[in-house]
Amino acid sequence: AEPFPVPPRTRVFTVANQKGGVGKTTTAVNLAAALAQAGARVLVIDLDPQGNASTALGVEHRSETPSVYDVIINDVPMAEVVQASPDFETLDCIPATIHLAGAEIELVSMVAREQRLRSALEAYIEQAGERAPHYVFIDCPPSLGLLTINAFVAAREVLIPIQCEYYALEGLSQLLNNIKLIERHLNPELAVSTILLTMYDSRTNLAHQVVHEVREHFPDEVLDTVIPRSVRISEAPSYGQSVISYDLNSPGSLSYREAAAEIARRGARKQEDN
Ligand code: ADP
Numbered sequence: 001a002e003p004f005p006v007p008p009r010t011r012v013f014t015v016a017n018q019k020g021g022v023g024k025t026t027t028a029v030n031l032a033a034a035l036a037q038a039g040a041r042v043l044v045i046d047l048d049p050q051g052n053a054s055t056a057l058g059v060e061h062r063s064e065t066p067s068v069y070d071v072i073i074n075d076v077p078m079a080e081v082v083q084a085s086p087d088f089e090t091l092d093c094i095p096a097t098i099h100l101a102g103a104e105i106e107l108v109s110m111v112a113r114e115q116r117l118r119s120a121l122e123a124y125i126e127q128a129g130e131r132a133p134h135y136v137f138i139d140c141p142p143s144l145g146l147l148t149i150n151a152f153v154a155a156r157e158v159l160i161p162i163q164c165e166y167y168a169l170e171g172l173s174q175l176l177n178n179i180k181l182i183e184r185h186l187n188p189e190l191a192v193s194t195i196l197l198t199m200y201d202s203r204t205n206l207a208h209q210v211v212h213e214v215r216e217h218f219p220d221e222v223l224d225t226v227i228p229r230s231v232r233i234s235e236a237p238s239y240g241q242s243v244i245s246y247d248l249n250s251p252g253s254l255s256y257r258e259a260a261a262e263i264a265r266r267g268a269r270k271q272e273d274n
């Protein structure tokens, strides 16, 4: 396969949607794996106490495991908690453990509570120098609390997965308003760069309608590639794998690889524009 263009500086994505079960984790993990498979250096930061991204990437996240909690709450450098994902040489993960569930409360009284992840990530990228990741994906919990705010402050790009279901656009204006508030007050560089339609079932009219409606609202942000509903995608995490390593040429894997290629190309195009 044609190698993807590599960005000149680290692109940091927050994968967000305050709804649960819309494909945030699946998208973060599989785009990361697809980019790593194409040769990019990729870091996934698991910011959901459930630790689903850590599970899907096959990295340890028992409660004693050093994790993103220690980074955010105890100032432990990311380099001390990062783990290699076993399936791709250039794919790393900052795991989440159950301790992260308490961080939302602990953060409230901390100094610069919205900037903790950003500071840690900037230090990590700077220290890595030439070896810095090309892409970082932050997998958010299904809420708009301080953990998600930390992710928005640490990133420049927001990637919103939208499930091709009846209530797809419900709650989206609230999410976009929150992103605007963050942009105004905490992170002027933040923008929704990418929307990915997921769990598409081509047999239903409803799915067609949702795709049409979302494209109409967000003509520039929605990727051409749509992720189909696929059993291979949903069973890969139980083997501690992305669908890219689990079944490289399955339709689900091919769609995430194509979406990753689009993201890489779009980024490159934007660079040329500037
Ligand atoms: P979120 O992180 O937004 O809560 P997940 O990525 O965990 O959502 O996805 C919710 C559920 O849907 C999981 O069981 C996941 O395996 C499944 N899933 C996600 N994307 C697909 C897909 N394209 N096809 C089939 N199942 C999917």
Ligand code: MG
Residues within 6 Å of the ligand: 024, 025, 026, 048, 052, 140
């Ligand atoms: Mg999730």
